[in-house]
Structure formats: structure tokens, C-alpha cells
Amino acid sequence: QSALTQPASVSGSPGQSIIISCTGTSNDIGNFNLVSWYQQHPGKAPKLLIYEGSQRPSGVSNRFSGSKSGNTASLTISGLQAEDEADYYCCSYAGSSTWVFGGGTRLTVL
Amino acid sequence: QLQLQESGPGLVKPSETLSLTCTVSGGSIRSSGYYWGWIRQPPGKGLEWIGSIDDRGTTYYNPSLKSRVTISADTSKNQFSLRLSSVTAADTAVYYCARHDITMIVMDIGGWFDPWGQGTLVTVSS
Numbered sequence: 001q002s003a004l005t006q007p008a009s010v011s012g013s014p015g016q017s018i019i020i021s022c023t024g025t026s027n028d029i030g031n032f033n034l035v036s037w038y039q040q041h042p043g044k045a046p047k048l049l050i051y052e053g054s055q056r057p058s059g060v061s062n063r064f065s066g067s068k069s070g071n072t073a074s075l076t077i078s079g080l081q082a083e084d085e086a087d088y089y090c091c092s093y094a095g096s097s098t099w100v101f102g103g104g105t106r107l108t109v110l
Numbered sequence: 111q112l113q114l115q116e117s118g119p120g121l122v123k124p125s126e127t128l129s130l131t132c133t134v135s136g137g138s139i140r141s142s143g144y145y146w147g148w149i150r151q152p153p154g155k156g157l158e159w160i161g162s163i164d165d166r167g168t169t170y171y172n173p174s175l176k177s178r179v180t181i182s183a184d185t186s187k188n189q190f191s192l193r194l195s196s197v198t199a200a201d202t203a204v205y206y207c208a209r210h211d212i213t214m215i216v217m218d219i220g221g222w223f224d225p226w227g228q229g230t231l232v233t234v235s236s
Contacts, residue, residue: 001173003156034213034220038157045206046157048224052213057224089157093219097170101149104156 004029004090004102011108017078022090022102023071030071032093037066037075040087040104049088050075077107085109112137114207114227122201122234128194132207132227133187140165140185145210147223148181148192150203158203162210163190197234204229 005023012018022037024030034053038046048057050066053073063084065076073090090102118130132146139146147162161171163181171179175194183190194201208223 003158032220033218034215036220036222038223045226045229046223047226048222051211051222051224052215052220091157091159091222093221098172099147099159099162099221101157101159 001094001098001100004092004100006088006090006102006105008103009106009108011110012077012080013110014080014082016080017076018080018107020075020077020088020090020105020107022073022075022092024073024092024100025071028092028094028100029068029073031095033068034093035066035068035073036091037064037073038089038091039084040089042086046089080109082109112209112225114209114225116205116207116227116230118230118232120231120233122197122232123236124198124234125196128192128197128201128232128234130192130205130207130230130232131189132191133189134209135188137209138185139183139188139190143212145170145212145221146183146190147208147210149206149208149223149226150201151206151229152200152203160192160194160205199234202232202234204231 037050040046054066094100145162148160178195180193206229208226212221
């Protein structure tokens, strides 16, 4: 069971849109669509952003959206804001009642 | 509002057993359909799922840790616990507990962790 692959860092200017990718294999993302995404600010616990691939919990801005194509899931953040600067993680079911996270992506708002 | 709180020693010696407890308030760990999970994060690194326990007490573990991990639940105290044996410096991490929601849609399976505890740092050192 290997960690899902995410870019180490992405950046964008306020107001722009960015996409964070999360690449797995046919054993995880390729076979299971219902990826979850988390936001983590320094020194804080992760916060759920997206579940079931594209659903947002109550209170999460509609600027965050999730999608999937093949073995890659994506998190799109539109209308980038300063407070979006954080680490982002994806998570997928990996079969046999196991779960795997991505390595994480550091988002910098320029 | 469901809240989770980790507790346990912040320092563990190499080769010994790490033991942590997660106390759940605002809801019951016996709630049908919910799992309860442990996730860890080494300093400066990413998240790693350790394992989860369901409402019937069935456990599920990360294959890479399975030989050293035990997760159990005490429904009378509304707590679930983690034991990790034979620890080394590589087990130094912030350990989080979280409610683990599972969903099955047709042939698809998903899950998410929410809410999370604040996390507790466990350092393995002599």
C-alpha cells in the first residue's frame, strides 16, 4: 500500500483558481470514486473539505470542488484567498478494508 | 456537537508500547454505521492511516503496521484506544483520532474522517 501521489507544492495569486492532483492506481482511486480531501493549517488538525468525491460538508465554501478521472482525483479551489494557504491531503479506499492518504500538497497564496 | 480528545504519554522509550486513548463526547461510539479511526503524522510529513474499529468491534489495520497495532473500544467509557508495540524513533508523530464514516454506493466504497481530535505528539526516545 503506497501513499497516493500529490505535488509537493502549488501556488496561485488571490482570485485565481488552482488544481491539486492526487494520483493513485487501479487498486485505489482507479477503482473507487469516493475520494475525500482535507485542509490542514500549521499546528492544526486536518479539516474535511470534500467527501464522496465531490460533496462538501456543511460550512465548507463552494469554492472547493472535487472530481476524478481515471486514476487521478483533483481538488479545485477557485477564487483563491489568503486563508486558503495550507496543506491539502487526499484519501482513498484501497481495498481490503484499508485506506490510504496522499503525501500532501502545500498551497502558497502569492 | 461531536468532539474527540486524545490522551496518553507524550514520551515513550524505544522497544516499548505506545498507548493512547480517544475520548468521544457529544455522541456514542456505539452509533450504528460509524467507524472510529487513528491517523498519525510524523513531524513535517504527511498523514498515515493507522487503523479503525467499527461499531461491532471489528478492527481494520494498515498492512504496514498490522503486526504491531491493536485498536480496541470501551463503550462504557465512550472511548477507543490505540496500542503500538515495539516502537522506534520512526513512530514519533502527532497521533489523531477521528470518526471514520464509510459509504457504499452500488459497487463503490468511500470514507472520510470527520471530526478529528486536536492531536497529541508522541516522541519515541530514550
